[in-house]
Amino acid sequence: MYVYDDYDQQIVNDRVAQFRDQTQRFLAGKISDDEFLPLRLQNGLYIQRHAPMLRIAIPYGMLASRQLRKLADVSRKFDKGYGHFSTRQNMQLHWPKLEQVPDILAELATVQMHSIQTSGNCIRNTTTDQFAGVARDELEDPRPYCELIRQWSTFHPEFAYLPRKFKIAVNANPTADRAATLVHDIGIHIVQNESGENGFKVFVGGGLGRTPVIASLVREFLPKKHLLTYLEAILRVYNRLGRRDNKHKARIKILVRAMTPEKFTELVEQEWLQLKDGPNTVTAEEFERLKTFFTEPEYQSLPQQDEHFLALQTENNFFANWVKRNVTPHKKPGYAAVTLSLKKTGIAPGDATHEQMDAMADLADNYSFGELRVSHEQNIVLADVKQSDLHSLWRDAKQHGFATPTLGLLNDMICCPGGDFCSLANAKSIPIAQQIQERFQDLDYLYDIGDLDLNISGCMNACGHHHVGNIGILGVDKKGAEFYQVSLGGASGVDASLGKILGPSFSEKEVANVIEKIIDVYIDKRTEEERFIDTYRRIGIDPFKQQVYANV
Amino acid sequence: MSNKKIIRNGQIESDTWLVIKADSEGRSILPDDGDIIVPLSLWQEQAQTLKQRAGKLGIWLNSDESPESIATDLENFQIIAINFPVFMDGRGYSYARLLRERFGYKGEIRAIGDVMQDQLFYMRRCGIDSFTIKEGKDIEEAISGLYPINQSYQAAADQPQPLFRRR
Numbered sequence: 001m002y003v004y005d006d007y008d009q010q011i012v013n014d015r016v017a018q019f020r021d022q023t024q025r026f027l028a029g030k031i032s033d034d035e036f037l038p039l040r041l042q043n044g045l046y047i048q049r050h051a052p053m054l055r056i057a058i059p060y061g062m063l064a065s066r067q068l069r070k071l072a073d074v075s076r077k078f079d080k081g082y083g084h085f086s087t088r089q090n091m092q093l094h095w096p097k098l099e100q101v102p103d104i105l106a107e108l109a110t111v112q113m114h115s116i117q118t119s120g121n122c123i124r125n126t127t128t129d130q131f132a133g134v135a136r137d138e139l140e141d142p143r144p145y146c147e148l149i150r151q152w153s154t155f156h157p158e159f160a161y162l163p164r165k166f167k168i169a170v171n172a173n174p175t176a177d178r179a180a181t182l183v184h185d186i187g188i189h190i191v192q193n194e195s196g197e198n199g200f201k202v203f204v205g206g207g208l209g210r211t212p213v214i215a216s217l218v219r220e221f222l223p224k225k226h227l228l229t230y231l232e233a234i235l236r237v238y239n240r241l242g243r244r245d246n247k248h249k250a251r252i253k254i255l256v257r258a259m260t261p262e263k264f265t266e267l268v269e270q271e272w273l274q275l276k277d278g279p280n281t282v283t284a285e286e287f288e289r290l291k292t293f294f295t296e297p298e299y300q301s302l303p304q305q306d307e308h309f310l311a312l313q314t315e316n317n318f319f320a321n322w323v324k325r326n327v328t329p330h331k332k333p334g335y336a337a338v339t340l341s342l343k344k345t346g347i348a349p350g351d352a353t354h355e356q357m358d359a360m361a362d363l364a365d366n367y368s369f370g371e372l373r374v375s376h377e378q379n380i381v382l383a384d385v386k387q388s389d390l391h392s393l394w395r396d397a398k399q400h401g402f403a404t405p406t407l408g409l410l411n412d413m414i415c416c417p418g419g420d421f422c423s424l425a426n427a428k429s430i431p432i433a434q435q436i437q438e439r440f441q442d443l444d445y446l447y448d449i450g451d452l453d454l455n456i457s458g459c460m461n462a463c464g465h466h467h468v469g470n471i472g473i474l475g476v477d478k479k480g481a482e483f484y485q486v487s488l489g490g491a492s493g494v495d496a497s498l499g500k501i502l503g504p505s506f507s508e509k510e511v512a513n514v515i516e517k518i519i520d521v522y523i524d525k526r527t528e529e530e531r532f533i534d535t536y537r538r539i540g541i542d543p544f545k546q547q548v549y550a551n552v
Numbered sequence: 553m554s555n556k557k558i559i560r561n562g563q564i565e566s567d568t569w570l571v572i573k574a575d576s577e578g579r580s581i582l583p584d585d586g587d588i589i590v591p592l593s594l595w596q597e598q599a600q601t602l603k604q605r606a607g608k609l610g611i612w613l614n615s616d617e618s619p620e621s622i623a624t625d626l627e628n629f630q631i632i633a634i635n636f637p638v639f640m641d642g643r644g645y646s647y648a649r650l651l652r653e654r655f656g657y658k659g660e661i662r663a664i665g666d667v668m669q670d671q672l673f674y675m676r677r678c679g680i681d682s683f684t685i686k687e688g689k690d691i692e693e694a695i696s697g698l699y700p701i702n703q704s705y706q707a708a709a710d711q712p713q714p715l716f717r718r719r
């Protein structure tokens with residue numbers, strides 16, 4: 001994991017002092033609300049419906065146990081004792097006091113954490129695969145490149161006042177895209193060219209929100225050393241030409257679509273020719289330096305399969321189910337990656353109490369070299385667990401409520417904070433998640449339904465990524481009442497697609513019924529091997545429509 | 553002659569430049585002498601007249617006026633001002649870097665418009681070296697916004713080498 005040197009630490013410390021000064025000037029009336037807005041947003045601070053919300057960066061999802069303990073501590077001291085893990089590998093506190101935010105930041109700085117650029121019209125936290133570095137199919141570890149982008153984008157002087165927010169995600173796995181890169185402003189794929197050299201395939205202009213778009217390819221292969229100059233070219237074209245007259249048309253996806261991806265690419269390439277081979281060209285030494293932070297931990301050499309672990313699965317069906325859903329194969333023989341679920345029924349998806357955070361930190365220390373990752377699906381991953389430890393880890397995790405064995409199933413939803421917390425919401429989202437989780441409690445039934453992404457957003461801003469859920473639910477406002485629009489067929493992986501709206505929206509109490517009817521159609525029509533998304537793609541939306549809207 | 557305070561090269565100084573605005577029909581009224589900063593449109597119409605006028609000459613670019621449009625005229629200007637109509641409009645940051653790093657402009661570059669303490673750091677890094685702080689803000693306080701963060705990762709107009717080539 002990346003460790004700060006004096007330079008990195010100074011930058012974060014200076015930021016704390018700067019924000020303390022800004023907050024004091026705001027409280028003293030020297031800065032107006034409007035003037036303070038971008039300053040606090042660039043530090044992850046929102047003024048929400050009930051209280052401010054502070055979004056803390058977890059760069060590309062990596063957390064050391066001592067950092068997670070600090071998050072627990074901060075949520076205990078300055079908040080109501082819990083935090084919310086978001087879909088972009090950040091953690092949000094929902095009740096901090098504005099005057100105390102500088103103190104929170106000072107605490108975070110002691111463990112090399114911050115909330116720099118977690119909001120606002122600037123380059124946000126770079127995200128990646130939660131199984132980076134341990135996934136079997138990965139071409140190479142994407143994290144050194146994420147760190148490179150993190151440093152380059154931190155306080156980039158030219159790109160602090162972009163037309164709109166800007167999100168970059170990196171993926172290095174040809175078989176899975178767990179970072180949903182194609183719905184990012186820039187999606188970077190690590191790929192190999194014919195001569196066996198690794199480089200980057202660059203996509204631009206994906207995004208969700210009001211106008212969901214899958215990103216366009218702008219460059220087939222970019223040699224690694226050119227990463228920063230190329231990013232700078234893209235950002236410069238966007239900073240100059242992106243629309244600033246209408247907030248809803250300001251994302252880069254609108255620019256790319258308006259001028260066509262071909263024209264956009266041409267402008268980027270022209271700009272890049274001027275920057276190429278300049279000082280921002282990354283040196284071999286820098287790549288090497290960054291890679292030294294992401295070397296393998298001290299793995300033991302173990303057999304491919306632990307016999308005892310296999311035996312325990314045949315003995316204990318509950319354990320076997322959990323292994324099936326929540327344990328992911330590892331590149332090292334005898335190891336596995338474990339997902340601790342933050343999706344217990346009755347709890348807002350992604351929420352963790354301070355006790356749970358401390359407990360997860362302990363589990364990381366006991367079982368996984370003291371490191372954790374936050375996933376896009378709002379769960380926590382222990383990436384380096386010995387197979388022989390899985391059974392005792394499972395028992396420990398159960399005690400703390402992390403062993404809900406539903407990863408990737410209907411109950412493992414992505415859900416934004418919605419109307420309970422967020423001032424932009426049209427409707428609540430957490431009670432909808434709970435309603436559905438309660439309806440689908442029977443594990444056998446959930447397993448039978450199998451892989452299914454259900455995503456819920458409380459408004460068009462789509463923080464819950466409803467467009468790319470196999471089933472998406474969107475809160476809408478119908479003459480002042482909270483209604484829910486359902487879409488089908490979205491997907492966020494390598495075969496990313498956007499969902500199609502099923503039809504007129506539903507009232508809150510109808511939602512679980514509707515989901516049930518949709519599932520019935522799938523169960524009825526599927527062939528043996530088909531996941532929900534496969535059946536949908538084969539039979540289309542009409543059979544679902546007919547079933548859901550019959551007799552209304 | 554106006555005599556207002558600006559920040560230049562890290563100091564608070566008096567300033568005599570007069571920024572000429574165009575009226576609603578795009579006409580500008582020029583004083584007979586004194587140092588003036590003219591709008592791009594005026595330069596494009598009356599370059600010859602302006603060059604022969606007594607007093608020093610500068611130009612200002614609005615946020616939708618690109619630096620490419622004056623790239624070949626730079627030696628005529630002792631100052632180039634970049635207007636930030638609202639502080640959320642960040643196009644001027646790119647313009648400043650292009651003027652410095654691509655077109656090699658060595659004269660003074662000034663930020664005008666909605667300019668406050670908390671933008672100065674980024675502006676300075678993009679090559680802007682003088683600042684007209686907006687009405688109602690204390691210039692003595694604003695000047696501390698030049699160096700809030702004492703290290704930077706990126707290469708920019710103030711630092712030709714990124715940190716990874718220096719650390």
Ligand code: SF4
Binds near residue numbers: 416458459461
């Ligand atoms: S999707 Fe809407 S309601 Fe949900 S968190 Fe985002 S802005 Fe708030």
